[in-house]
Amino acid sequence: MIFEEVKILRRAALAGTSLLIFFVGCRDLIVAPSDQNYLDGESNNINVADFEQAWDIANSVYPFFQFKHINWDSIHSVYGHLAEKANGDEMFNVLFKMFTELKDGHLEIITKGGYAVTIYLPPRLKRDVSAFDPHVVRKYFTKELKLAGDGNMDYEILPENIGYVRISAFATGDWVFDFDKILDYVAGAKGLIIDVRQNSGGHGDPVNYVVSRFLSASLTFPLEYYKGKPLPNFLVQPRGPYQYTKPVVVLINGVSFSATELFATMMSQLPNVTLVGDTTGGGGGNQGIYSLPSGRQIRISNADFRRYDNQPIEWNGVPPDIVVMQSAEDLKNGHDLQLERAIALLK
């Protein structure tokens, strides 16, 4: 009887081992390595093909090489070798390192499915990531702030009879139409605070929509250079049943970025507007998305927006009229110094 069981166990062990080898083999067979590693044709390495395409795209569209004193040809010779040596997804790191040389907050590497990873955080943006807290802002109000614009804006009137609206993003969409209702709500107040701190940008259309309510005459949209040449001027016209001409303070900081910097520089042209806070992040490009042979994509600046003094917004940012620095420590102590200064100005 025992002999029979040992025999069965031995057979079971043999069957088990065979199955195990089968399944272990299966795992590597089923989860097969990429068949994309090599392409047909002259450039047979997908990573080298990705590198060449990425380098070419930047070479033909990126507007800030001269401004940033970058020799893009020398970048090719350094990172081309790394791309040749890169295996599989090591190429992500080669692209990251190459594009980090541009020190551009608009640059992103996008995975095959569409996840965008930002490559570089500009210094002021990095510094001010924790320099704003909406919970601290709420302490200055006696009423709960109202939400509008699909959650992109909140607003209320401060106890000092000053209107306050925070715009958290300039995304495309219908949300911005609610700004007109907000303006009606705060119209009776002494002045208005527009808070675009921590607004990392979006698109030009909602920026124009908001700005146009403050214009008494047409305003030239910030100049855009494409491949070294300025594009034709574009005028933003006054819009709406009335123009808001009472005193306005726009709150900005290092996380006010990209389209928000266009907003800040446009608003700075108006006589009733004061910018308070700290210089914006310095992202003056217009992003374009470009595909690479592997299915990865890159998002890179292809235009250079200028301030009204013709200096690039890139790196320079838009400076405030009144500098008020603010740290996470101030917020921890319950003080929003920038908002306090804005209230003091409009009181």
Next chain:
Amino acid sequence: MRRNIYNVFMTILLTMVNTRALAQDSTSIAYSFGDGLAIHGGVGFLSLKDEYISSEVYSGEVSYFAASWSRQNETYGHRLWLEYEYTAALRNHNISTEITQLRLGVAFMYPIGKTNVLSKDVDVLFGPTSELFFHFRSENIANGGESIANAYSFALLFSGGVKLEALCSLNESLQLHAKAQTSLLSLGGRTPSVVAAEEGEKTESPFKLLTVFAGFDASGEIGCDYKLYQSVLIAADYRFELTRISAWDFFISGNDNFILSAAYDL
């Protein structure tokens, strides 16, 4: 139509487990169901391809922990399990990724008969199962950059399926067992892709109802258990898991685990 599919399925199944099964007394319980609370620990090897991130395969070691509850009633038994797998050692060349996987499942096992393998009686159990599978991946592709956040992706399957178990008692203490489970219909979830559309870009729906062809989750297990005392059972298993989702960016993962378990019959 549905009835025909059921008939074909049952015929294939019963042919597989031997036609003799039909003649057996299905309620006689000569096997150990492993009643009680069990804990499981093991190590394994995971291979993964997730085209939301890239077409590259990542592979490496993975740790396996689980707890389960089993109870045999007069006519059927049920099993409830929670599995946790984690690794930060999955690599594609010099790039690593971090994976967390969870499985929460329940199965109702009905004895459907006996068959004979290697001149030993083998009890066969079969029944419906439901499992929630969750996979989370955080990709370390920003090593050289100053990224705000790493890329991540997730996959989720809430499945209804079937489970088959074969239990072969060699003597009063020692038993061989084999288990296989497959999903049939699932509610799937996935990091939605950004795809080109007429007006720029749009994001896919993150949830879809999936047939077995679009969302498949299966596992197989072989091992033996030994009754140490009347209420304590120990077991050693090899387990293979395969998950394939093609309704979004292609996802496939396969892993082998070597598992040691201890069960206490409360």
